[in-house]
Amino acid sequence: MEKKSHTKPHAVVFPYPFQGHVIPSVHLAVKLASKGFTITFVNTHFIHHQITKSQPNDSTIDGDNIFAGVRKSGLDIRYAIINDGFPLGFDRSLNHDQFSERFLRVFPAHVDELVGNIVLHSHPPLTCLIADTFFTWSSMIASKYNLVNISFWTEPALVLALYYHLDLLMENGHFASHDNRKDTIHYIPGVPAIEPKDLMSYLQATDTSTPEHKIIFKAFADVKRADFILINTVHELEPTTISALQEKQPTYAIGPIFPSGFAKSVVSTSLWSESDCNQWLSSKPHGSVLYVSFGSFAHACKKDIEEIAQGLLVSKVSFIWVLRPNIVSYDESEILPVGYEDEIKGRGLIVPWCSQIEVISHPAIGGFITHCGWNSILESIWCGIPLLAYPLLTDQFTNRKLVVDDWKIGANLVDDKKPITRQEVADKISRLMEGKSNDEMKKNIKKARQTLQSALAAGDGPSDKMFGEFVREVNIKIQKPRGGVRGI
Template sequence: MKAHAIMIALPYQGHLNPFVDLATKLASKGITVTFVNTEHAHHQIASSQEIPDAGLDIFAAAALDIRYATISDGFPLDFDRDLNFIEYWESFLRDFPSRVAEFVGDIISSSDPSMPPFLVSDTFAAWPAMVAQKFGLVNVSFWTQPATEFAINYHLDLLKQNGHYPPTKDDEQMINYIPGVAPISTKDLMSHLQESDVTIVQEIVFKSFKEVVKADFILHNTVQEVEPHTLSVLNQKQATYAIGPINFSTKCSVPKSLRHQVDCSEWLEARPHGSVLYVSFGSIAQTNRQVIQEIAHGLVVSGVSFIWAIRPQIVMDDDGDVLPCGFEENVKDRGLVLQWSDQLSVLSSPAVGGFLTHCGWNSILESVWCGVPMICYPILYDQPTNRKLVVDDWKIGINLCDGESVGKEEVAEKINKVMSGEASDCIMKNLKEMRTKLHDAWKENGSSQINFDRFLRDLNDKI
């Protein structure tokens, strides 16, 4: 029996990337996939590829049974979704679910009745349980962050019972009662759990985790050997499968960047082995102008070669150039500043010897996959907890700053520590071991390969 996966993506780069990779993996296993992007995300990808919207099927070259479609998010293409984040997500929570239900109904009514459909959604979606119940669909939830953070969100009730949410004290406290999670400081919790006032991000996360308890299966973009205890405990609650890093599970090349990527391969090829620092704070996180300027001054002082991806609106008061006056002229012989790049292509270059990162989960997986040590500067969302995993638990990176503020002298010191090879032998040993775990996971008889096949068998029994 051939099943039919209906997948509706969240329109954010960090979620879209693994979701596309999951689609190609499902299709490579013989499942028919209908993959749905929002019209705006589709437009962004088409623009990044410099082709007309109507001429783009992102899966056209994959040679797999994937049908590509788009759905309106309820806003015109020129509406600034980042600037109007609250308005956008209020609508996404309130209005988008009914739009999805109608869209899924149309897909089902026009599909081959011999292929039973099932729903695959990002855990952060607000509609899966309602849509799955309405159409009698098996409900598969895909978590794109570490299992540790899933477990913390999953046990919000325990945080409330113990007085750690909403936060009431400024002093740092240890949390040691969350099943499957090693003791963690309140300062290392995800940013939405450190905020006293109710925010739209909290609404998104809390609604998502009310929904996810109704899922039939939960897929995690992590590796069994990396988070074994957490995954084992979660599996006692719901059917849980570690299938990461999904980003490297197939060799299909699918255009999915929401921004135009600058090719810097020629620039990298001219640099010595391990001499280049890559700097990127991801696709959505914003910091302040002072942080960017201190990092810029620190790069000047360090003397290292670097590539720095500085996207528009990276600072909250963006009014043009955020770099210090004369910075690019000062570093032109050893620095390349661009808006966006193919991050995996950069990290996989032999010339790259370090990664100054915001600690997004995709960035961490890519850095480990390529064996590149990290300098960590988390900003918000899952990033503080990811930093804790990278620096404190797995010991595969260092902090950019050990105090409260970023200063150019410490920036230069930390950069040179990593780029000169001063990063401890322990960090490189741990990084090598974790890299092996990631690479082995999708080999024949690797844990992620086994877990994915087990998921498919369990899915087949369920539908």
């Protein structure tokens, strides 16, 4: 292969094919392009189909390129689509184990073929691979094509540190044991004492033979071979954890990664059509509306949804509830009690999907019942919205700990895994939206918001400085001889 004499870095970006991973990856791509990178962004055929299908007729998507609106501003972002090994009609959510198993086996070959073609035909030459940390093939592809290997972690540093030290959790019997220990975990570098109930759901499981566990074992062995790790967090929010990771590998906390202007992205990332809630919100008093959403992927049990619905009714608070049709399962056509929408008319608005950033940045929003997805937490902090935590799976239990126990910017919707009751939901809503606990949370979230805003301050913000340092280090690394491309 010819020597990479061109000074401009060219990175191929692979987000994990779920909306919560695609969103920050898109914004990272734009941010890198604004620093002089050429970017080739790769979505799976399914994700691309969902995004384009969900757009209104006046959308910024031009033909098949979701970055068309950004490219008009002069940024060099190219777009590619890759097969994930399944037909479009296959239900990836309902058949998640089957999807994960085959994705693990089949997808790397598609990646290899696509990256090989980019290497052969692109100008400027491809120099970097930026892949979601959950991918298992990054070091293999980066090594084969002589690319700088950059791992992008879309969740908090705390979650990465726990996955990074799976070996310690296993050695001490807190994970992958028939009877996982229940005592406090205090030996993970950079992680203050943490209870087993606050581990990610996959690390609380006793069956570690699932496809998801295979991915976890492979991915978190592979990340240790990355040249750089980027994390969508802020050093000041997780200082000891990030410092400990930096002792292991070059690690950069560059978050929060938002679109410029925050409330409006010119790149479409939504997998569903978005309802416009603005007019309804504008009819409500400042800070009076509760926003309820459980994210783009997680499923809840029907009994919980019914109790939350009744709790919202009892609370008498105005609310917007994003209720995906598949929130319980694809077999349930009637999620809410009969006549419920008539009872809440005028006070509650139920939509299948919306632009979350646009809704929570509206002055009428005063609180958020959330599944504790990391994007939702960062967006809420940015908007100064206190939270009620209702984690459902994976990192959400660990994120809950940060929100409720560490930063005190939210409260638990339910305490100690007790069954949800409508009265408790109503009481928690009342405390979230008014009273002393609300004042305390608002004071804490104001402090956290200032931390996020300061992190991005041009020139001297910690995240901005780390991002600049990362760009400099990548530019230095791509000029160094790294050997030839193997296997073509």
